[in-house]
Structure formats: C-alpha cells, structure tokens
Amino acid sequence: MLKGMDRMKDVEALRSDALRDIAAARDEAALEQARIVWLGRKGPLVDALRGIKDAPAAERRDLGLALNRLRDELESLMTERQAEISERALFARLRGETFDVTLPGRPRAMGGPHPLQLVEDALVDALHALGFHFAEGPEVESEALNFEALNIPADHPAREMHDTFFVQDQPGYVLRTHTSPVQIRAMRKHAPQPVRMITVGRVYRRDDDVTHSPVFHQMEGLAVGEGIGMHHLKGTLYEFCRAIFGEDVRIRLRPSYFPFTEPSAEVDIGCVFCGGEGCRICKGTGFIEILGSGMVHPHVLREGGYDPAVHTGFAFGVGVERIAMLRYGIDDVRLLFQSDLRLLRQF
Amino acid sequence: MRISHAWLTEILGPLPAPQDVARILTEQGLEVEALEWHGEGLSGALVAQVQELSPVTERLTRVLLHTAQADAICVTGAPNLEAGLKVPYAPPGTRLPDGRTLETAQFHGVTSHGMLLSADEIGIGSDHDGILVLPQDAPLGEDVSAYLGLPEAVYEIGLTPSFAQHCQSAIGVARELGARLGRSAPNVAAQPLGQPPRSSPSLQVEDAEICPLYAGVWMGRREDVKTPLWMRRRLWSCGMRPVSPIVDLTNYVMLELGQPLHPFAEDKIQGPIRVRSAEAGEELETLDGVRRVLSAEDIVIADDRGPVALAGVMGSARAEVDAATERVFLEAALFSPRRVSRTMRRIGLRSEAAQRFAHGLAADLPLRAIARLRELAPAVGWEVLPGGIQAGEVAPAPPPITVAAAYVRTLLGMPLTVEEQASALRSLGFAVESAADRFAVSPPRDRIDVREACDVAEEVLRGVGIGKLDVELPPPAPAADEPAVYYLRRHAMQVFMALGYRVAVSYSLVDPSLLATLGQPAEAAVANALSVDLSALRTTLRAGLLQALARNLARGVGEIALVEAGRVFHRSRADVVEEENLAFALCGPRAPISRFGQQPADFFDLKGDLEAALAALRIPDVHVRPGSDPALHPGRQAEVLSGERRLGTLGELHPRVAQQLGISERALVGELSLEAMLAAQVALVARPLPRYPALVRDVALVVDEDLPYEVVRQEVREVLGDLLAADALFDVFAGAPVPSGKKSLALRLTLQSPERTLTEADAEEALSRLLQRLADRFGARLR
C-alpha cells in the first residue's frame, strides 16, 4: 500500500516514463503499442485509478485529480504524436513522388480563326451593334444587278476598274465584282420601308498580283430612309472605325467618285503605324485609305424602289483583305488564300 | 497624271509649300499619290559657256569652258555642242541627284575636270543623249539648281473617272486648287475659226455621233528653233518626251487645257478629209510603228488613200510630221468617248490622247485649244494660218440645273443657307442664280461631270470643304430577317476551332481537272479565265482544302487540321445554284511530337470530331452508313445523316486520289451541307435533370463479324426506348476465345426512368427482352 507522498511521486514517475515512450514512438505501430501499454485496460494508469479507493480518504481527491489529469494529458499527447507521425509519413511519400516540373506538358493542338474571318466577324459585329442587319446575295450575279442597277452602264469608264469574269454558258451573268448588288436586293426587299443592311462575301476581279487577288472579300453597308444625310454616313463610319481600329482613331473623308454614290467619299484613317507622323506604309501622308462611301445615287435609289425626292441613303464598302493586311502586317494578299499553317497558327 | 508645282504657281500665283498643296489637292478629291522632287540632290553645278572645242578621239571632244571665275577643261561625248552655248557644268566635287560625286578623270591622256550635264543627269528630264543647252541669258557662274529652280516639286495625281473628265489638264487642277485658296484659274476663250482658206480640202464627217465637232487649221513653219527649255521642262515634268517643236507645242496645249491635238504633215495627205468608222480588217501603221488591223468599232481619219489616223488614239506613220515638214494640218476634235474607250481597250494602247477622249471633253474645248495654239505657236517658230475648216457646231451649254437648297441640306446634313451654297459653288467657277430656297446652276463648260442635283450637292460639299461634315448616327430602322445559315456557319466554325481545327480560306475558282480527280466535275466555269487553274467554280470545298493540305505537307508542316466554310456551285437546268458547305480535314498526328507519343489521325478521329461538332450544333439523331464517294477509300467512308436527311460525307482519302494530289500520308476529309444542317437543327431547350438514379449494365455480345455496329445500336435503341439514357461501345474484340467469323461487342447501357427508381428486376426484364431480340435478329448471344 502506498503512502500519500509516495503515491504522488509514483504518479510523477508514471508520467515521465509514459512521456518518454510516446516521444520515442516513430511510427503508428509503436504509438499504438505505447497506447496499449500506458492507457490500456491492463496498464499502470488504470491500475492506479483502481487503487484510489485504497488510499487514505484525505488523499483520494488529490490523487484522483492527478491521475485523471495525467490520463487526459497522455491522450492528448498521443493524438498530437499521431498527427506528427502521419504528417511525416505523408511528407516522406510526397517527396518520393517528386518529378521534374520543368518537363513540357502534354501538347494540345489549338484551333484558331483565319485572319480574314477575324476581320469579317469584327466588321459585321461592329455594324450589328449600330443596328444594321445582315444580308447575303449570290456570287454568280446578273450583269443587270452588278452593273446597270448600280449606275454602271455598258461602256462606262468605271467598268474598266471592274475587270470582270463572265460565266460560261450563262449569258448576262458574271462573278460579282463587288458586294454592291446586295444593296439593290436589300432595297427591293424592303422599299419603301427604311433599310440598315450589311453584307460580307466573296467578289471576283480578273487581277492577280501582290496586292490584287482574283478572289477577295468585301463588306458593304447601306442605310436608306427619309432624312438620311452624309453626316449620318460620317457618324456611322466613325463608330465603325473605332470598333475596328480602336477608340482613338481619326477619320478623314476625301471627295471621290463611285458610279453608285453621289456625293462620294474615300475614307482614310490616321495611320495606325506612325500615328500620323508619316511613314512608309502611309507613304508619308499620315493617312491610310480604308474604304469607299457616299450618298446613294438617285438612279440606284430608283432601281431599289425608292423615290429619290423622298428617300436618301448612304452606302460604304470595305476590302476585307486590305483591313486584314493592315491590321496584321501581312504584305502579300496571296498569303491569305494559301491556308499555310505557319501563318494560321499565329492567329 | 503629273503636274509640277511651278506650272500651278504660274497659273494661280504664289502657292503654299508643296506638302500643303498635296494635302489640299487630296482633300479636294485629287488624290496626290506621290510628291516627287525632280533634280533633288544636285549641288555644285554652275552655268558655264563653251569657249572652244577640239577633238580627242572620233567620239570624244575636249571642251574649254568659261565660268564666272575661271576656265576649265572637260571631255564629253555629247554631239550637240558649239562655241558660245551656255551649259550646266559640274566641276569636281559636284553631287548629282543619283548620288554620285564628280572627280577629275582621264580620257586618252586628257584630264577632264568634272563633266557637262544632260537633263537626265540633272534629274529633270529624259533626254540623255545631249548636254542640256541653257538659254543664252543664263547668268555665267550661277548655281544651276538655283537657276532652274530645283528641286522641282511634281505631283502625281490619281484621277477617279469623274475627275478624269475635267482635271486631265493644268487648268483643271488649278481650278480645283484655286477654289480652296480663293483664287481663280483663267481660261482661254473659244474663237470662231473664220472662213476656210482657198483650195482647202473638203471635210466629211460620216456621223455626228462618232465626231460631234471636227475643227482643222493649217500651220506653217516660220523659224528653225528648238522647243524652248521652259516648254520642254513642262513636258518632262508631266512625264512626256519632247519630240519636235510642232509636236511639243500640241502636247503642251493638251497638257494645259486637256484637248488632244493632232498634226498631220500636209504634204503627206491628199484629197478630202473623212472622219468615219473603220472597215473591219482595214490596216493602219500607227506612229509607234505597229501595224494594226482595225475593227468596225474604231474611228479613223482618212484621205484618198485610206486611214491616216486612228481617231482619238494615235496618228499614222504615213502622215507623220518630220524634220522636213513645213506645213501641217492640225486637228482639234471631239470623238465619241465610248468608241475611243473601246478602241483603247481593244488594242491596249492607252495614249495620252485616248485617255482624255475616253472620258469626254467639253463641247467648246477644240476651239479654245486652237485659240491657245495661235498664241503659243510663235514660241516654237510656227504660225497658225488664218481660217480653218469645221464640221459640226459647238453644242450650246446645257440648261442650268435647278436645285432645291433643302435637298442639299438633307443630303449633306449641313444647315447651309442658299447663299452659302451659292458661294461654295461660285468658288469652283459655277454661275449661280438663287431665288428663295432654290437656285439655278451653270457649271463651267469643262465640268461635263455635273449633270443633276446630286452632282451639284457634291460640288457644294467640295466648295465648303468635306472636313466640315457633322458626325451623327442615323435614326434606327425596323428589324429585318437575317439568313440563318450565316449564323450557323459562324457557330460551326467556333465549334471546329474548339476541336483544334484551323480555319482555311481557298479560292472558289479552281482547276477543273482537280474537280474531276475528286469525282465532282465542274458544273459552271468562267468564260474568260486568267488561267486554267482558276477557271472552274468549285463543286466541292474539298478541292481547296486538300490542295492546302498538300501545300502544307510539301512545306514540311504536319499535324494538319483544317476547316473551311463557303459556297459551292452546281447547275440546275440553266442556272448556277450556290450552296453553303463546310469541309474539314485531318492529316498526321493531332499534336506535335512529345514524350507522350504520337498517333497519326485515322477515320475515327475525324468521325469523333464530326460527332462532337454535330452534337454541339444541335443536330439530332446523327448516324452514318457506308458511302460510295469515288474520291474516298471504298471501305473507309460513310454518309452522314440526321434521321433520314443526308448531311454529307466523310472518309479516308482514296490512295490514288491522294497520290494525284501529292499527299503522301493518310488524309481524312469530310464535307457537310450547312443548309441541310440548318434544316436538321433543333432548338435549344434544356431537359429536366433526372430525378431517379440510373442503373448501369455492361453486356458483351457475340455477333457475326460483318454485322455493322450501327445496325445493332439501332436495335438496342428501339428495344430499350425511353429507358435507355445512354449507350457506349467500350470494346470490340475478335479472335480466340471468340469463335472465328464472330466478334464481341462490349456495351455499357445506362438505364433510367423519368418516373421512378428502377429496380434490379426492371433492369433484368429489360435486358432479357433486349437479348432475346438480338438473338432473334442477329443470332447474338452473351459472351
């Protein structure tokens, strides 16, 4: 039977032995062993707790308190130790799983757009945002719509600028030389209601060199209604150029000539390469020609079913290749029709 | 056309700097495409006088020169020197426009201190065979650049067809520039010719349509002088070459006023002068020495012996003015722009004259030009003799154009008063009578391009300056239908890009033999193709796509995945019908080589992409059946359908076709009709998520080896109906232990009911129903 002081000393001894054992446990098995030894049914702590009843009544309370505190302490130390051991094991495992993160990833082939498609979509979206609706027309077009309805009669000098492909076995039909016939189609569909139309598509000219391709793309816009003026054209072009070339774009209109518009204007933007200082691309002028435009000619309005005394309108057309070449610094138009993946993979 | 700053200055008075003039002209619609500086870079050359000439060899001459300071010796090969002439002398150290710096040089033992300069070396002209002879009053010792006013600014102007009607002349350009500077360009007034001289030949114009006005005068040579330097310099600056005094004079008047003139050597023509249509097959040797066979479209000037000029285009060698010519018959006429333009295009001869006639000339211009010729002739030693012959009268000016000021205001969106509009027009030389809110406009006679109110509005705009336009957005208009196929195409391209495809763009004109190789012969072709390889309209997008594929392979580019959308052209009876297609192709591995290995794409890569794309595009009930496209591998191709609707085809390229196209690797290609896809597409409506759990069952079926999977699949779908939430084939196996002639198909079937939780018993019942049917139909049994 233990004496009071001795009993408390024994608790101390028990504690220090148990602590040493727990600290010495290196893995889960050793720790479990220690748990059985010290906290198990047959362990010294349980033994001592059972022995409280044999202690003098005056000591019982303190002894019970000390033993219970010790049990709590051992349990919490074991939990801590448990965490330490599993942390160390995980760390060791992860270190074994280390690999060379500088090795390249599993390659994925990305798809991507064509520069012409990028420009086309941007042009259409910019005009859509201004309330223009999309329309289309055939590439094999009648001479009447491609020329006569657009105020380009046979022998008109402007026909010289349209080196035309004729369609075999189909007299009176050509590969359209511009997207402007879609104007007539749209007007005839909507007259006398107002029209806001855009179209984009392929056009054809008998031309083949660094800056001319026999097949190329145009985008065309048209607005007809009562009270449409040239200031509306300028406003539309300004918004349109901002959408394509950025917020800070400057535009300049120059008088020009197109058979289907009067007055006509060529539209320049401030050179995007030199900021207007003058460079090789703008030939020192600080401006780059972007598109042709004007007020729809009365003859064309009549062809479209409108009364020029009541209705006015504006139209403009853009070469998609030209914009793509300017925007992406491509200097040979033929590159745009080669589908060379070395170019396409840059987009 | 070209015009020098100096010429414009002479007409209008002192001008702003050339860069500013170029900007003003451009903003006025006369686009200055280039500002050239002739004679730029010449420094150190002096005016010198030839003192003495002595031969060095047969071709070289030693020249003793006098400058203001000292004498110098030069050796030259030029034939046109004589003592007393003033010449440009470049002493050693002189820099020439071409960048050379002169030094002393030895010729056959004679030291040449620098050289004498030709117009070409100075950079102002094209004459290289002689030394430029300066006027006698050129001050000795003066710097040549200063004396000649170098460098000389020359504007190269790109003319639109309407400006070509009134600005192919110094006066025309000056009128436009003057409008912006508040100056006016004086014009020469037309004068009647007077009576025909005695014994003049008769003049017959066959048809006023082809030649509304023909005027002729006679000119005589009075002195044998050279064309003065100032006139030659104008010709040079405009890009023309001086020829002889009389030719130079007519060219000069053309450049100044825009009226082409033609001199005939009088002694080389005889009998009445006729203006008529050419007879088809008639021949004429033009001044450039080319024998030309004429067409009935051409207009000729003829005498007793036949044509002496191709009217409006070029004269003939037979009536050419030469050094011995003492008298000329000079023509100033108007010819049908349409006819001249046709002749010019037909024979490809864009002479200065033809380019002016082709755009049309003012009705009174021939008589103005003759009046000007009369003034200038003495400068070149010639004289215009009194009287002349004329056919046709100068057409009266067209009646004034009446314009409502409100129309101009609406069209331009500018709140301009009648008076503001009138003064804008007057600055361009228009006569305007205004009253209340409308006005009557008479354009200058040269402005044949101004005919109706909208033309006048453009002139108002140019008169006030196009830079004054306001900026406003148009009012909205009602919405309109848009072609759905356009949006499907954009969506489809996005889907294929997401699947790793790059977008291709090919010519829609192709070689017909390429289409034949692909088994889809051309149905429409171009009548006037540039070349065979751009002569047929494509019937399939695969033509361009496979060419692009071959081109990439030839350039060593691999891992090819391309998609293209566009139109193909077929014929339906007489009409060409356009259809929107989409084609896609794979060749080689999907990704670059890496340590993860690489597999060249095969049929099932392409088909997987197709299935994914069609699902993303909401094309329902997609399935395939074996196809018979001659360009594809007979055993590795399929037709694609949505329900009963045929969408297109896909497969492995036939090895023989591949070889013909220069494609050395296995290529896979598919083509779909966007219109068919559009018709098949279903609306996007979200289905409710399943509320009850699914049961998953794997079954391995043994069937005949040649039974297509699609047939089994259709049966599975039919038997299980709504119960089948998903099905997948996860293994195909033939060989032991599967009996020969058989294969095993491993299917994972996901069963689910929208109404209740399925029980094991439900699944058992459904599967046994399925197996029974498959056994009955195909003799299938469980493995």
Ligand SMILES: [Zn+2]
């Ligand atoms: Zn620039």
